[in-house]
Amino acid sequence: MKVGFIGFGEVASTLSQGLMENGADVYTCILDRGTRTKEMAKKTKVKLYNSYRMLAERSDILISSVVPSNAIDVAEMVGKYSKGIYVDMNNVSPKTVRKTLGMIENGKTVDAAIIGSVLKNGINVKVIASGAFAGAFAELEDYGMNITVVGDENGQASGIKLLRSAYTKGVSALLFESIYHAFKMGIDKEVLNYISETEGQDFTDSSVSRIISAAFHAERRSEEMREVVEMLSEKQNPIMSKATAEFFRNLSKNIKRHENRPDNYIEVFNLLSED
Numbered sequence: 585m586k587v588g589f590i591g592f593g594e595v596a597s598t599l600s601q602g603l604m605e606n607g608a609d610v611y612t613c614i615l616d617r618g619t620r621t622k623e624m625a626k627k628t629k630v631k632l633y634n635s636y637r638m639l640a641e642r643s644d645i646l647i648s649s650v651v652p653s654n655a656i657d658v659a660e661m662v663g664k665y666s667k668g669i670y671v672d673m674n675n676v677s678p679k680t681v682r683k684t685l686g687m688i689e690n691g692k693t694v695d696a697a698i699i700g701s702v703l704k705n706g707i708n709v710k711v712i713a714s715g716a717f718a719g720a721f722a723e724l725e726d727y728g729m730n731i732t733v734v735g736d737e738n739g740q741a742s743g744i745k746l747l748r749s750a751y752t753k754g755v756s757a758l759l760f761e762s763i764y765h766a767f768k769m770g771i772d773k774e775v776l777n778y779i780s781e782t783e784g785q786d787f788t789d790s791s792v793s794r795i796i797s798a799a800f801h802a803e804r805r806s807e808e809m810r811e812v813v814e815m816l817s818e819k820q821n822p823i824m825s826k827a828t829a830e831f832f833r834n835l836s837k838n839i840k841r842h843e844n845r846p847d848n849y850i851e852v853f854n855l856l857s858e859d
Contacts, residue, residue, distance in 0.1 A: 585644055585723075586608075586610075587600075588633075588645070589612045589647050589649055590612070590649065591651075591654075592612045592628075592630070593650075594702060595649045598706055600612070601628055601706075602727075604630070606707070612625060613635060640665035641667050645669045646671065653807055655674040655680060659685070663687035670685065672684050673698065673711075675804070675808040675811060677814050678695075685738050692717050694714070694717050694718050694720075694738075695740065697744065699711070701797075710732065711730060712745070714740035714741040715741075719733055743815070746808075750816065753805055753809055757827075760798045760831075761831070763776065763791065763849065767850070779791075795852055802832050803832075806832035809829035810829055812825050813829050
């Protein structure tokens with residue numbers, strides 16, 4: 585099985601490692617990519633093609649894992665060259681997914697979404713998929729992936745993902761805002777402890793992880809929340825999701841840029857308070 589990845593960030597590199605360990609041949613293309621992406625590809629020891637056309641033509645399953653704003657451009661770039669199954673695994677709305685997958689000329693497409701943390705779960709992270717070829721994509725379970733088919737129409741998996749994100753990202757934004765204010769007052773540990781009495785004993789640990797992730801992935805989450813707002817706006821005025829999108833947009837602008845994931849939330853807050 586030849587699996588190709590367009591985009592080689594945290595998701596692609598983690599899945600690639602697991603797929604290779606389970607016997608799959610994994611490829612990507614790092615043409616015109618940044619230093620961090622090239623270093624990640626080298627570290628993972630993934631095989632490289634010299635062009636995206638070659639990657640698209642020679643992959644049995646081609647997975648797009650890029651920032652939401654690039655999803656359409658990527659599909660347009662390889663649409664006429666993709667010979668196997670093209671999987672959109674980006675945090676975009678059902679509307680965007682349908683537009684993206686409509687550019688794949690052979691029609692072998694899958695709408696897929698990651699549910700949970702790739703960093704924590706690795707190759708076993710839950711992936712949901714929909715579309716006529718979702719079952720064929722699910723054959724990657726033979727190579728270690730954890731895939732659940734949730735429907736036969738493109739847009740169903742991405743819809744579930746974004747509705748879940750509307751909740752989880754909203755909670756993360758509120759948590760970050762509350763605990764940052766507590767930190768500035770010198771009572772952050774006390775606030776976390778008292779909320780834990782209501783939310784459960786694992787609340788503090790999960791909160792620390794949420795705060796770090798919110799900062800480290802602020803720009804990506806801002807883009808994802810724009811997709812959420814676009815989707816929800818079709819049926820309502822998504823007041824809360826608009827506020828969450830604004831929060832992550834401001835956070836991405838105001839926090840000091842960092843290449844490595846912070847070790848604790850104090851480090852995150854110090855990066856923010858320096859600006």
